[in-house]
Amino acid sequence: MRILLLGMGSRGDVQPLVALGQRLRRIGYAVSLAAPADLGHVVAGAGLDFQPLSFDLERPLREGLGRDSLRGSARTQVREARLMRQVMAGTAEALAADVARLVDAADAVVSGALTFDLVDALLAPGGSSGRGRPSKPHLYAVFAPVWPSAHGPSVALALRPRATSWANGAWSTLAGRVALDLFRPAGDLVRARGGLPRRRFRHYTAAAEGTPTLLAASTSVVPPAADWPPALRQTGYWFRDDAPTPMDSRVEAFLAAGEPPVFVGFGSMPTPDPAGVSRDVADVLGRLGVRGVVSEGLAGLRAAPSPGLLGVGPAPHEALFPRCAVVVHHGGAGTTAAAVRAGVPQVVVPHAADQPYWGRRLADLGVAPQPIARKDVTADRLAQALEVALSPGARRAAYALGERVRAEDGAGDAARLVDAHLRRSA
Template identity: 85%
Template sequence: MRILLLGMGSRGDVQPLVALGQRLRRMGYAVSLAAPADLGHVVAGSGVDFEPLSFDLEGPLREGLGRDSLRGSARTQVREARLMREVMAGTAEALADDVGRLVESADAVVSGALTFDLVDALLAPAHRGGRPTKPHLYAVFAPVWPSAHGDSVALALRPRATSWVNHAWSSLAGRVALDLFRPAGDLVRERRGLPRQRFRRYTAAAERTPTLLAASPGVVPPAADWPPALRQTGYWVRDDPGSVASLDPELEAFLAAGDPPVFVGFGSMPTPDPAGVTRDVLAVLDGLGVRGVVSEGLAGLTADTTDRVLGIGPAPHDVLFPRCSVVVHHGGAGTTAAAVRAGVPQVVVPHAADQPYWGRRMADLGVAPPPVARKDLTAARLQRALEVALSPGARATAYALGERVRAEDGAGDAARLVDAYLTGTAPGPGRRRPS
């Protein structure tokens, strides 16, 4: 049986699927992973077949609508949402054609947040009320279901309380998400002569689709009001990162030359003033007397190399973070997971979407100070946050949390759940024998 994994999105949306794909291969499945063409290096060497989509990701993010959309997150989320929908609309035809071709040749599909509605349209039965034409599972890396429990839902108005307000607000967020991600699914339904998806049917489809949440229960507490089809695992991490990923020799030499540095990088999040952010970061590191590694990323944080600071390009987080003293990052799900597993304190500077949630969770767990929103980031706020993160208490708490999370086998648990679903042995809701 061939399983198609859909990794539409940034590196953080692709890398966990590589780990799942490896585990499924060991169980005897043929596995292919589709992702933007320029993320093939994330899949390389894993043994999982790579199916490049017919467009790149990082190029559009560095310029044009993608850049403007993500930079908008530092100003207003309304503008961010509007521009992100334009980005999704611009890729809708290519995405629908690529995924349609790949789904046709697969026996089962694992979709993500950006492709769930598209796959639901492609696998929709000819008559209402029928089953999808092929097994379909949903994989997500943040708790996106409506919930009253503020610490268990990515978007909550009362994040540290249990309230109907949280459920209502996160339900509204679901409507916004469908509007953002629906263009490719709408196109497929139009081609097939199907009606446009309504939100009620969208939520019903999501609730009955077997769903895997790839986030440690030690970080995301399970919620009593999650749908029965949801199964939570630990993080999905390759168990062979050291064998396929190594650090650049210059970075390796810098790490060996002194105390563990502070890592600063915002991943795929651009910033309107990279020179100003870099200047503030370097001033704070110098004032605290600590060494630093500054990652360029899409923010363009370019730092001149000195004996105290090293500017770097992409580097494997699973290998680098355990050798750092603190990780300053944007709060993406994948980067947060890597920092948690590394057992080091964090400073979270959220830009958009679910990133404020991860910043709050890190603070609530005692491994980070309260998050500092990108629009509020100043040298003074960064220094105060780093002083907290560098404290002995934060280090001890982060180390203990990392030990607990590393003991989990999230990718293995997820692969066993996928196998149980496909073989008809999964208990409870979501069980289905393939035809």
């Protein structure tokens, strides 16, 4: 049986699926993993059949609407949401064609948030209602707790994040409506071509609640909520269990030359003033007397040549983070998981979406200071946050949390759940 894993999104949406795919292969499944063409390096060497989507991820993030929506040029979240929808609409034709071809060749599909509605449309049974069982097994994989819930610590978007309140359920339901509007263009295209009606939100939620769903997050970080739907099964984080990708010799030499450094990187999140942030980082690290590794990625950060500061390109988090003193990052689900597993304290600078949630959870668990919103980052705030993260208390809490997470087998548990569902379906 051939399983298609759809990794539409950033590296944090693709890397966990690589781990799941490897475990499914060991059980005996043939596995294809589809992702934006420029993320092929994340899949390389994993033994999976990589199916590149016919567009890149980084180019639209660097240019035009993607740059405007993610760099914060928009003044409000509503404006940012509209810009992001335009970005998604721009890839709808290519995404629909690619996924239709891949789904047709697969026996079962595991999709993420950005492709759930598209796959639901492609697998809709005949008839104008679009109701009934999908034409082949479909599972849903999520890397953040996006289900509406009254329990604040268990939902990514909550009005009262540390309380149980009806307002959290209402607000997170509204967030679901917005998310559907952002990511539905490709699904709408498929439905229009197939003569199926456009999904209303209640039909979308019914489909989501009836689809077996895997939440790839540790219960030590995301507490389970009593009001989650029965179809939702939580595993630990999904990590590869093979040898980490070797690091560049330059990075190895820097790490060996002194004390563990502070890592600073914002993943695929561009920042409005990269030069200013780079200067602040260098100033703060010098003030605190610690070394630093700066990820010069889409954020546009640059590390000035210095004995105590190293600029790097893409680096394997699983190899680098355990050798760092603190990880300063944007709060993406994948980066958060890697830093938690490494057992090191963190400083979170949320940019968008579920990132503020991860920042709050890490602060509540004692492994990080309170998150600093992207617009509020200053040298003084960053210095204060790093002082907290470098404290013995944060180090002890991070080490203990890392031990609990490393003891889990999230990818293995998820593969067993997929296998059990497919056997029942057969």
